[in-house]
Amino acid sequence: MTADTLFSPPGRVDAAARPTGGFEHRHAAHCESGAISGLLRHHGVPMTESLAFGLSSALAFAYLPFIKLSGLPLISFRMPPRAIIKGLMGPLSARFRFETFRTPEAGQAQLDALLAGGQVVGLQTSVYWLPYFPPDMRFHFNAHNLLVYGKDGDDYLISDPVFEEPVRCASADLARARFAKGVLAPKGLMYYPRAIGRRSVDAAMVRKALRKTARTMLAPVPIAGVRGMRLLAGKLDRLPPGDPHSVAFIGHMVRMQEEIGTGGAGFRFIYAAFLQEAAAIAGLPALERFSERFVAIGDGWRSLALKAARMVKGREAVNPEAVAGKLRHQADQEEAFFRDLKALVR
Amino acid sequence: MDLDAVPQEGNTTLGGHRKAVYARNAQGRLVLAPSRGWEAEEIVTSHAVDTLMAQARAARARVEAGLSSPLEYWMYACRMDVALLAQTSGFWQWRVRRHLRPAAFQSLSATQLGRYASALGLSVDALRRLP
Numbered sequence: 298m299t300a301d302t303l304f305s306p307p308g309r310v311d312a313a314a315r316p317t318g319g320f321e322h323r324h325a326a327h328c329e330s331g332a333i334s335g336l337l338r339h340h341g342v343p344m345t346e347s348l349a350f351g352l353s354s355a356l357a358f359a360y361l362p363f364i365k366l367s368g369l370p371l372i373s374f375r376m377p378p379r380a381i382i383k384g385l386m387g388p389l390s391a392r393f394r395f396e397t398f399r400t401p402e403a404g405q406a407q408l409d410a411l412l413a414g415g416q417v418v419g420l421q422t423s424v425y426w427l428p429y430f431p432p433d434m435r436f437h438f439n440a441h442n443l444l445v446y447g448k449d450g451d452d453y454l455i456s457d458p459v460f461e462e463p464v465r466c467a468s469a470d471l472a473r474a475r476f477a478k479g480v481l482a483p484k485g486l487m488y489y490p491r492a493i494g495r496r497s498v499d500a501a502m503v504r505k506a507l508r509k510t511a512r513t514m515l516a517p518v519p520i521a522g523v524r525g526m527r528l529l530a531g532k533l534d535r536l537p538p539g540d541p542h543s544v545a546f547i548g549h550m551v552r553m554q555e556e557i558g559t560g561g562a563g564f565r566f567i568y569a570a571f572l573q574e575a576a577a578i579a580g581l582p583a584l585e586r587f588s589e590r591f592v593a594i595g596d597g598w599r600s601l602a603l604k605a606a607r608m609v610k611g612r613e614a615v616n617p618e619a620v621a622g623k624l625r626h627q628a629d630q631e632e633a634f635f636r637d638l639k640a641l642v643r
Numbered sequence: 644m645d646l647d648a649v650p651q652e653g654n655t656t657l658g659g660h661r662k663a664v665y666a667r668n669a670q671g672r673l674v675l676a677p678s679r680g681w682e683a684e685e686i687v688t689s690h691a692v693d694t695l696m697a698q699a700r701a702a703r704a705r706v707e708a709g710l711s712s713p714l715e716y717w718m719y720a721c722r723m724d725v726a727l728l729a730q731t732s733g734f735w736q737w738r739v740r741r742h743l744r745p746a747a748f749q750s751l752s753a754t755q756l757g758r759y760a761s762a763l764g765l766s767v768d769a770l771r772r773l774p
Contacts, residue, residue, distance in 0.1 A: 324663045324675065347665065347673070367724060425722065426764070431658025433692050437727055461661055461677060473764065478731040545694075551687045566644060566665035570673035592667060596644055599683075606683035609690050 320417055320446040322456040322463045326563050329381045330355065331458025332419050332442035336489070339417050342389065342496045346458075351571025352502060353384025354509040356564055358631075360525040362532070366480070369546060372529065372553040374564045376513075378421070378440035378481060382488065388502040390494025397484040401472040404485035408445065408453075411489065417446045417456075421486040423477030429457070429464045439481040445471075500579040504642045507575065510568075511639040514631060523635070526628035533621035543617055548609040550620075551602050562602065565595030583641055587634070594630050601627065646676055654680025656688040695722050706773055712748030713773055714759060721763045731762035 320339055323346075325331025330350040337344040350356070355376045364371040376384070386393060398404035411418050424430055424438045447454035452465040466474075475485045514522040529550075536543040554562070569591040576584035601623040607613040608620070644666045661677035668674050699719040705711035718728050725743075729736040734755075741747045742759075751759075753767070760767045 324677065326663045326665060326675070346675075431656065431660050433656035433658065433688055435722070436691075437722060459662065461663075478762075479727050480730075482730075548687045548690045551683060552691060562644075563664060566673065570665045573673055588673070589671075592644065592673070599644065602683040603681075606686040610686045 320444075320456065323458070324461050325458035326567055327375075328442040328458050329378065329440075330567065332444050333382045333385060335444055335456060335458060336417060336419055337385070337389075337493070340490055340493055342493060343498075345570075345574065347567050347570035348498065348574050349381060349385060350564075350567045351510075351575060352388055352498065352506045353381040354506045354513065355381045355384065356510050356568045357513050357521065358523070358525050359521050360529040360532075361520060366549075369549040372550055374554060382419075388495070388498070388506070392491045393488050394491050395486065395488045397486050398476075401476045401485065404475055404487070405468060405472055408487060409448065411487075412445065412448050416489050417444055419444050419488045420471075420475060421483035422471070422474035423479075423483065424474075426470055426474035426477060427457075427466060428470050429455075429460070429466060437477070437479055439477055439479055439483055441474075498578055503575045503579040507579075507638060507642045511635045511642070514635040515639070523628040523632040526624055526631070530621040530624040530628070533617040533624065536617040538615050538617060544609055544615055547605045547615070547617065547620060551605045551609070554598065554602055562595045562598035565591055565598055569595060579642075581641065587638060587641070590634055594627065594634060597623075597627050597630060646674070649676045649678050650681030651679040652681045652685070654682075654685040654688075656680070656685055656692070695719060703773060709745060712743055712745045713771060714748055715743040716773055717759075717763050717765060717770055718743075721765075723763070728759075728762060732758050733762075734758070 321335075323331070323335060323338075325334070325346045327346070327350065330346045330353075334344040334346045334349040337349070353376075357373065357376045359371075359373045361371040361373070382393070385391065396407065398407065408418060408420075420443055421439070422441050422443060424441045425435045427435070427441070443458065444456040445453050446456055446463075449465070451468050453468060453471050455464050455466055455471075457464055475483055477483065516522045516524070518524065519528050533547075533550075536546060569588045572584045572588035572591060576582055576588070601620065604613065604623065605620050608615045644664070646666045646668045649664055649666045657680045661679055663675050664678045665673045666676045699716060702711060702716040702719050706713055706716050718724070723731070725736055725739050728734075729739045732739065734742070742751060756767045756770060760770045763770065
């Protein structure tokens with residue numbers, strides 16, 4: 298075994314090995330919104346991934362220079378892990394049971410008991426220890442969400458929202474993934490609904506969620522929302538162009554944007570889809586135009602990512618100030634967008 | 644992003660897997676579409692993987708030269724650093740750093756080796772030497 302072969306090839310995708318016991322797997326752009334919407338649909342709530350994302354006001358931006366990931370600052374394009382799940386509890390008057398465990402044995406015993414009772418269970422896991430992930434995607438990231446809907450011999454039957462088809466995972470691997478240590482350690486976290494008070498989404502919930510996102514994005518704190526983007530742009534301005542650290546920083550920024558849980562542009566497109574749904578639910582046809590505008594903003598993020606990535610690859614001269622300029626442009630666009638949105642749903 | 648602009652560039656870091664993205668269809672509705680990935684993502688992911696591999700290779704050379712213990716190689720090969728290995732193994736960071744030295748590593752007890760081995764997902768035997 299060497300570093301190159303340490304990661305076994307991705308697990309066999311298992312489409313038809315066993316009926317899913319009435320559970321419907323759906324591919325999603327983001328793990329947490331995908332997992333919670335799948336779980337809610339299973340319990341009869343007509344929930345889509347984008348509705349779950351928008352209704353929980355999960356869209357955000359934060360630049361946290363004091364939290365380091367391998368020496369580089371945390372840049373997030375959404376609210377922290379579990380915000381989507383927790384954010385849906387209020388609007389749906391739902392109560393979920395959240396359990397963590399001291400030992401993997403206890404966690405597995407409880408999971409098996411729930412599965413035997415026919416429950417579909419949400420889990421927080423590390424990505425690194427899940428053998429069905431592509432080897433190059435297996436980093437030590439602890440806030441991945443997936444659903445377990447059954448067990449076949451020693452294999453758990455898993456609906457991982459970011460995979461096209463259901464997958465399986467051996468119990469030892471899943472135990473490692475659930476009890477991985479480090480930042481955001483899942484401690485075996487599992488969740489499932491105990492009671493769901495409302496099974497439909499109304500105009501008031503949507504308006505409230507829109508107001509909350511506008512407030513987050515325009516928050517008067519330097520590290521969050523559009524101000525966070527400008528703070529990050531200032532940091533980029535000060536990077537020396539010739540330093541390898543600058544390249545690492547720019548690459549890291551794009552990774553935080555494009556890969557860690559679908560990233561900046563991806564979240565913008567999910568939110569744009571939510572705005573279309575919101576237009577119908579809240580009876581605000583004007584939101585259709587906002588959706589179009591936000592798609593354009595998402596495209597701006599994509600073009601920023603591409604430019605930055607080409608610098609990392611050496612196809613373009615490394616120019617942190619040019620990246621900062623594009624970032625400021627995004628901040629301006631989003632600021633105007635959320636000011637208008639705030640005025641609309643006031 | 645329009646549906647026909649959804650990237651299908653065959654990003655190798657995805658290992659043949661497809662990601663879901665939202666894109667606009669001909670009617671202007673945003674729908675979910677599978678994507679084979681795109682250049683920007685591939686560049687930064689492989690850059691990060693290459694950095695980790697380079698660290699593992701450098702560590703390997705140090706182990707072969709007798710300057711480091713195999714623990715350093717395995718730490719990087721498992722995509723960890725000292726801080727993460729300290730968290731997963733339960734040793735303090737200064738002790739982990741010390742155990743990266745060959746002499747300190749040699750004097751580890753079987754239990755201590757076992758803690759590192761289980762943190763890294765290896766057998767104690769594999770941990771003791773280079774692959």
